[in-house]
Amino acid sequence: MDYTCIGVDRNVGRTKGFTLVELLVVIAIIAILAGLIFPVFVSVRRKAKQAPCLSNLRQLGMAIQMYAGDYGGFPVVRIFEGGEGNPYGNWAGCYIYGGVCDLSKGQIYPYVNSASIYLCPSARGVKKNIFPDALPYPLSYSMNALLSYKRIVASASRVGLLIHEDSSTIDDGDFNWMGWAGDPDEGRNQPSNIHNEGTCVVYCDLHAEWQNYDTVIRALTNNDWDPDKH
Numbered sequence: 001m002d003y004t005c006i007g008v009d010r011n012v013g014r015t016k017g018f019t020l021v022e023l024l025v026v027i028a029i030i031a032i033l034a035g036l037i038f039p040v041f042v043s044v045r046r047k048a049k050q051a052p053c054l055s056n057l058r059q060l061g062m063a064i065q066m067y068a069g070d071y072g073g074f075p076v077v078r079i080f081e082g083g084e085g086n087p088y089g090n091w092a093g094c095y096i097y098g099g100v101c102d103l104s105k106g107q108i109y110p111y112v113n114s115a116s117i118y119l120c121p122s123a124r125g126v127k128k129n130i131f132p133d134a135l136p137y138p139l140s141y142s143m144n145a146l147l148s149y150k151r152i153v154a155s156a157s158r159v160g161l162l163i164h165e166d167s168s169t170i171d172d173g174d175f176n177w178m179g180w181a182g183d184p185d186e187g188r189n190q191p192s193n194i195h196n197e198g199t200c201v202v203y204c205d206l207h208a209e210w211q212n213y214d215t216v217i218r219a220l221t222n223n224d225w226d227p228d229k230h
């Protein structure tokens, strides 16, 4: 038997490609690199989606502050109350619960002049169940229910001013996180968790930040959003 021939064949095989072990090593390296890069990629994409939401909230917060500056320091009305001189209710022009908002009739519209900043790009196209034939809801944000008729204290950096509310509960631009006195579970509004298991909030000092869903719920449960606590 010519053993030399076997040796020659093995060498020829080597020049043709990788051995199984080499291939596995390469696959393992690629897998490790992908494992490192993919979470970064996902996080960048999520952050990119948060950025316009935070920018919207900052602009709306500034408009509320400007309105307050022009009206003796008082903020806009957070909830529809109707009545003379206030036919469209609140800051976002909501005039019927669960219904449409005429943003252009809201109190701060003259300070922003743009309907697009009332809607988070991540929530675009959401319709309210209550009116299945209605146009997609134009509003993603709601105002802290405890701020109505109160002066906004700029130092209240932990008191939420506006929040990206969950699309299942947003109905009137009012963020009522306490529910009704008669039944606390009834009418309780929920923060959105559309942004990486969290939501975006602009606080009374006008800084906007992403907040983990559980962190927001904890702050609300602790009554941290009550301006009288600060």
Ligand SMILES: [Zn+2]
Pocket: 053, 120, 121, 122, 140, 164, 195, 200
């Ligand atoms: Zn958002």
